[in-house]
Amino acid sequence: MFDHLSSRLAPIFDRLKKRAVLVEKDVNEALIEIRRALLEADVALEVVQSFIDRIRHKAIGHEIIKSVTPVQQVIKLVHDELVHLLGEDAGGINLEAESPIAVMLVGLQGSGKTTTAAKLGLRLSTQDKQKILLASLDVYRPAAQEQLRVLGCEAGIETLPIVEGQLPAQIAMRAMQAAKLSGVDVVILDTAGRVHIDEPLMVEMSSVKALVNPHEILLVADALTGQDAVNIARGFDSCLGLTGVVLTRLDGDGRGGAALSMRAVTGRPIKYAGVGEKLDCLDLFRPGRVADQILGMGDIIGLVEKASQAFDAGTSEQLARKMEKGNFDLTDLSGQLEQMTKMGGIAGMLGMLPGIGKIKDQLLSSRMDDQSIKRQIAIISSMTPLERRKPDVLKASRKKRIAAGAGVRVEDVNKLLKMYYQAVDMMKAFGKGKRGKKKGTTSGLFGGGLPQIPPGLSGLSGSGGGLTDFFRSLKKKD
């Protein structure tokens, strides 16, 4: 997501940077290109227009052209406007109300409401420690209620028992009563998908709203939506009065235009983003970071957060001590690789690194995918405990056995070992305090001495070209 936009904007800014002086014409030309880039990224036309107008007004009105670093100023303007467009951090749904709180999810067919209901339930119950009840008011789509029941089971969240033949309003009332009786904090009401111009269904929705007086009405919208995003958001907002938006499929390779349009059109914050098919793949939406990502500035905070979730501080410290003593063995390496996959794999991590956008596609297309990490883990798993502890014992016949066990070639085993020895050498160098220039790369990449990142990983990344080198070593498999 957003890669397309950021890869379109980068050359525009690059071209501007080549100019010593900026004249009004340059800014105008750049704005025409930015306009096109935004339109191609599916940002709604009216949003694009006002975005461009505001930047033009500020850029030309405020003597930016005459300032010392005009291009930087323009980029900053674009960034600020993007942040403005995306709105403030909404911080999830507001739980400050008398329980049971009703949360209604509405949207078009196929936008992801049912899945989002389960994801939101899981998130609120695990992270916010709320007691949740899920209820499906979708009596139209075949098996929709069953779908929510199954998802509820998977997430370990209670769902309202299905009673056939009830109308949406009746189900909603039953859900609220059940919630009151059993001390539920939040009731999540999944509604049937509907087109915002389908009057009978919108009226039905309003009557449900009047009955349960929901604390939040969230529009669930597909991040891949095109220009119609404006009509959808307006239609639902004017009929129901939305309190926020949940964007789904932000893990697709859409251009993210809907993200920029939704908030601008409704004035309601985007609260959550669906980022995967699994039930724990629902993140808070962070507008500032999205703006950074669009401008190719990466999402270091996101990376750090992911890292801190994936890494256990205790083990990391242990590991660090091991490394200092030079006792880092293949079991530890395997653990590190597994943690990398937990952090969303290479693609996920690369996506969050600043300035890497341009090479990301190359890296990924050269089959440096998560498969190679898995393969490395498989190789280590095919070793005996002794071999993992003391890789020095690995000679030809052992390597042959391991390669056969992991379903790879002997070269692959060799490459893994080479990578391992490089990492060990580096750690030893660090351990002895010979930090030298290499440290610069490491801290540069990870935003400077982040405690959550285990030294092993940063060690690996420090082999000259940083992470890319490490990835290259993974890639050399063919």
Next chain:
Amino acid sequence: MTKKVETNENMQGKEADKQESSSPIQKKGWIRRLSDGLSHSSGTIRKHAFSLFTKRKLDESLLENLEMVLLKADFGVGNTISIIQSLRNEYNGKDVSPEKIAGTLAREVERILLPVAHPLNIANTHHPHIIFLVGVNGSGKTTTIGKLATQFRKEGKKVMLAACDTFRAGAIDQLKIWAERSGTEFIARAPGADPAGLLFDAISQARKEGMNILLVDTAGRLQNRQDLMAELQKLVRVAQKQDQTAPHDIIIVLDATTGQNALQQVEVFKKTAGVTGIIMTKLDGTAKGGILLAIADQYALPIHAIGIGEGINDLQPFTAHEFAQAIAGQREREQSQ
């Protein structure tokens, strides 16, 4: 499955209404329906057209407005520019009537879409004729299968549905209900089962039972998920193992509300799964489906049908003329005259 019955009746009631309204004068019905759906776009075009063209002369500001209308219909930047250019060449500085400009627009749209408008034709050469429905999550694959199954049944074909979406919760039940409604055979396994194994058995069984058509529902997948795309490739290989010429149709189901990403979807699904045709769903909302032009232009894949509602009969063959007329607002004018 008894617990489903009541909901079924509920739904059938809802559908019965829709069927009544569309079946007697079906041809006219669907055109009006599409126009109704598209009128939000054509309406704007027409409104703009009329308000713009009272000035009579086609100048740059008019073209700019027309450009806005096309962009809002998801035509895409490239196509919009080329349409505007051809209008400019034809009429620049000349006096034009709104009818003329709308006519040119309709002609232009029809010209692009005509070569790709092919209804889904089932030759009687394969037994069974295997059709895959593929696409991203939530595009409407399962519903479309239900509608297709109904149409094939009406043509007197023996049809089987294979629930190869074993991933999404409720997908199997949903398809089963469609099978009951359309009176078709149905084959499924437990949720989470291997879709490839199911497909293999489904083909054997369909062959044994003398089915004419096997409709295969696949799990929704985003085209940037390499692992899931590989799984789809495997399904294609499994079908080929049973019948070298299979799958005979691989239809990508596109959501009309999708923006420019639909191009990527077609690109990747075509490359990895060998998509042979398109069905566009959800044209009964305010989305215009203008992206079909860019898709037609770049991939020349047949567009088989369009979905214009949730009812069992709300799947109609795609015709370039009607679509173009509806987009340009011509249909409404003919009706109002």
